[in-house]
Amino acid sequence: MNRLARTIAAASLAMGLAFVAGCSSDSDSGSKGGDGKSLEKVTYLTSFGNFGRDSYAWVAKEKGFFKEAGFDVEIQAGQGTGAVIQQVVADKAQFGPIDLTGGLLQMGNGQAKDFVAVAAIQQRTMAAIATTADKGITTPKDLEGKKLADTPSSVVRNLFPTYAKLAGVDPAKVTWVNGDAATLMGTLASGSVDGIGQFVVGKPTIQAVTKKDAVLLPYSDVMTDLYGNVLITSAKLAKEKPDMVKRFSAALLKGLEYSLANPKEAGEILKKNVDAANPLAAAAELELMAAYVRSSNTGTAIGTLDAGRVAKSIAILQGAGALKQGMTPEQIIDFNLAPKA
Template sequence: MRRLTRTVAAAALAAALALVAGCSGDSDKSDAKGAGDSLEKVTYLTSFGNFGRDSYAWVAKEKGFFKEAGFDVDIKPGQGTGSVIQTITGGQADFGPIDLTGGILQLGNGEAKDFVAVAAIQQRTMAAIVSVEGKNIATPKDLEGKKLADTPFSVVRNLFPTYARLAGIDGSKVTWVNGEAQALMGMLGSGAVDGIGQFVVGQPTVEAVTKKKPVVLPYSNVMQDLYGNALITSTKIAKEKPEMVKRFVGALLKGLEYSLEHPQEAADLLKKNVDATNPAAAKAELELMAAYVRSSNSGTAIGTLDSGRVAKSIALLRGAGALKQDLTPDQIIDLNLAPKA
């Protein structure tokens, strides 16, 4: 009798354990966002190639920030503001950073639509013309008669007419040629062009590639209040998946903040994923970028957007004759999805 009782008890215990295990497995599958097939697949574009300034996306992936937020992210190199906008609004990517001023130009001139900015990456524009010593370029006026290279969709190139007007340059005397994002510095180093469209933080990489001292003409010297890069998504995703957008923004900005605090590690993680990376140059880019990412207002969170500042940017471009139609800030930014100040 005792043997029979023990046998029945053991069978009952086994059945109970199997039932609990089955319930636990179902619960894990329904609740866990960080494992296997439960992760939401997202395609992310960098702003411009794979330089140190864009390493924070790789950091967010490698450190598990995207996974913790429920995402499996495929990171692809972008080719500048216009190209990133086209790829996202065309449905081939979900998120990517663009220069916000470039986005205003695209939207206000009818060249793009159906996208919205949901977080600031840099609080000030980093757009610039970069040359090297020996090209006889020291001031904006020196660009006249010179040959510059950039991607067709870069904000530096598309904002140049406004920059030229405000800086006193005769834009008709400047020649632009096309170049891929990753090839521009090589073109400058070989002497094929006199300058390139670039971000100010690209100085260390330019010097590493060209072996010459960079000469930088920042657009911010003549255009104040302009934001730098801002994260965008399509208006469709913003409308249909607002909570998903907030989760992605949070994970990406976590990667951005970590990268600024640990630039060497961020550079090493970029090198792990992009073999052509120069870790020393990538680290230096991040160190230079920190001042552009953090707001001058103490305590303001990374990623915040201000409709008043966007309105000033629109007014500046409108006043310079760079916009065919007027815009309001809510046509290009969504403060409901952006981090709160």
């Protein structure tokens, strides 16, 4: 090899090593959190599919809130309260939102344990029966003789007997069939069912999918004081890594607050990460959800949980015969980790 060839080879090798070193450096810097430490891998479940109401998790990831808190987060689609609890307790996911009332029913009736709520997502329940105007359902009583669809573990379905009792409906006259989070709205659009379990903020998406006017029967009309979704983790993780739980919760709530302030951008971020998402419907869902996230008490921070209100929720469920055993708020909520009111 002549001198020129040796010079070119050496230069090429140096450039190659520099490129590899540069890639290594970029990769390393990308795996560091805001404090320079390596990111901790976390799996997060959405509450129910990937709709606008759950877009705040994608926003927290996209805007770097999770990374700043020291987390590398994988977001997976949840399938309702019961399924999210099972995944979190089994450590297949570390965090996820569930409907607090659904969690009370699961824990109080011995169907689930070893999980705790650490922050509120919505201050009021958004559970509802959704239908379309052509079905002729305008009051709870109109549900008798109708067929409804939902996932077996959904809070809407599991809380229905309590809702029906308080609303003067005979639950034995309502037929439920199984559905999947991703296809429920399509099932309603097909006309094979008269209604579906849904959150009230799903109205824009329902109308986009069915091409019909949506009608919602909110559970909050007959059951006041019930919280909506809360963030949960396993009791084990809460006990062993309380600082980690607080950091994750704060990052997620930051994403929630940003999403409510910037619903259009949040809808676009959801679409970027979930191809099937409708960004306009997602933004509309967030605009509707804002009233449920923010407390009616001026100055109360997003995410707070009040023991007195949770006690009232327990009393409502016990009064309706929905809970088999007595409970206290502290059994399901870790108030040491929840944001302070």
